[in-house]
Amino acid sequence: MGTPDFAVDILQKLIQEPFVNLKLVVTQPDKPVGRKRILTAPAVKEFAQKVGIEVVQPEKLKNNEEFFKLLKEINPDTIVVVAYGKILPKEMLEIPKHGCINVHASLLPEYRGAAPIQRALMDGKEYTGITIMKMDEGLDTGDILLQKEVKIENDDDVLTLSKKLAEVGGKLLVETLKNIDNITPVKQDHSRATYAPPLKKEEGKIDWNMCVSDIYNRFRALKIWPGIFTTFRGKLLKIHEMEIVQFNITSDIPNGTVVVIDDSGIIVKVRNGFIRLKLLQLEGGKKIDARDFVNGYKIKRGDILD
Missing domain, CATH: 3.10.25.10 (Formyl transferase, C-terminal domain)
Structure with a gap:
């Protein structure tokens, strides 16, 4: 599950792995873009269609029984979520055998929310990173599976830093999926939480x-x-x-x-x-x-x- 270019980079890494049997891509609905409001597909949809992966675009997740039925028929071991843009309901979190795993572009509990890369840059941080997290019903509040720190260079911007984080995130996700039965989840220290609200x-x-x-x-x-x-x-x-x-x-x-x-x-x-x-x-x-x-x-x- 994912929407922007950052999620595409992670998806590319997944499909290169022989042990990954990718059944479905879920992304946000097409949206009007620009002055002419041209209906435009998310980056993840465009990529998935090019490589022949089935795509669904539910308008909503909560109480979407048709969508839940589809997921239960697939019976996934894991649902991977990367910058999807919506909080997953409890019923969906309980479908996969190993739960839903999120690739988040910060060192949680820092920068929970929609814009962690941009907020870290705006704050002049010297380091950020990737967290692989087992999702719960909160906003990026789930237990941490793996983390890796990434240095922010003085000449990094949102484009270059996103690429670096996606590269690290893809590798860390693969490591997580390969060792999922042997990783002990670690609870976040919620007292240290900071937030990265959507940009205005x-x-x-x-x-x-x-x-x-x-x-x-x-x-x-x-x-x-x-x-x-x-x-x-x-x-x-x-x-x-x-x-x-x-x-x-x-x-x-x-x-x-x-x-x-x-x-x-x-x-x-x-x-x-x-x-x-x-x-x-x-x-x-x-x-x-x-x-x-x-x-x-x-x-x-x-x-x-x-």
């Missing part, structure tokens, strides 16, 4: 009064969605590439002010440092590099980003 679009808006590391961490965490943005001359300005730079200016300049324009980008002052903007997209326009943006929109030193 407004979290992408830059506050130039934030410190330089917080702005950069937000950029690398929200790169896929919702992206980060500010406003320029009354229009929304998306920032697709940025970096922290060292620069010496001693005068009292408001945060959000453009202080330097050169071939490598637009340098903006923030609370305790400077950010170089490299790839931008003004509302209604295309992505362009900073040099073309400057030439096209006549941005100059002293302009302020809201």
Whole structure:
């Protein structure tokens, strides 16, 4: 059971294992995407159909007797869940012989919830990891089967970190399934629990009064969605590439002010440092590099980003 690209990477690892007899893929229903609201299949569905695995997309899980009947007919040893997006009801948890096993992208009990990768990046964490957990009725509260730590590099973003975690998660899941009868579950220390709630679009808006590391961490965490943005001359300005730079200016300049324009980008002052903007997209326009943006929109030193 899974929905996004992260789950696809885990699924690819599973189908490569000769001992795994994969009977069914369960994913979320197709959803309208983009301005034109085009009905789009989840990444897991697209991959499963390419490799010839049966796919079902229940609208709901709770009290879905038709779906439960299908699972009971399959009689699975294990149900593997990776970023599916819904809490499983008790009746479903009790169907498999070895229960339902979740691959969660954090070192539980830290970052329970929907956005553990993004929240770890936003918080500037140096380490995160993968937890293989036996699911219960709570939100990522089940007993831990295996865990592995993963270092977050300074240049990691949500894309690169997701790939690293998926690689580790796939290997750890295979190890778990091979040794399921010999692994002793360990209860989580619920007093140490932290949470990773779903992302909100407004979290992408830059506050130039934030410190330089917080702005950069937000950029690398929200790169896929919702992206980060500010406003320029009354229009929304998306920032697709940025970096922290060292620069010496001693005068009292408001945060959000453009202080330097050169071939490598637009340098903006923030609370305790400077950010170089490299790839931008003004509302209604295309992505362009900073040099073309400057030439096209006549941005100059002293302009302020809201």
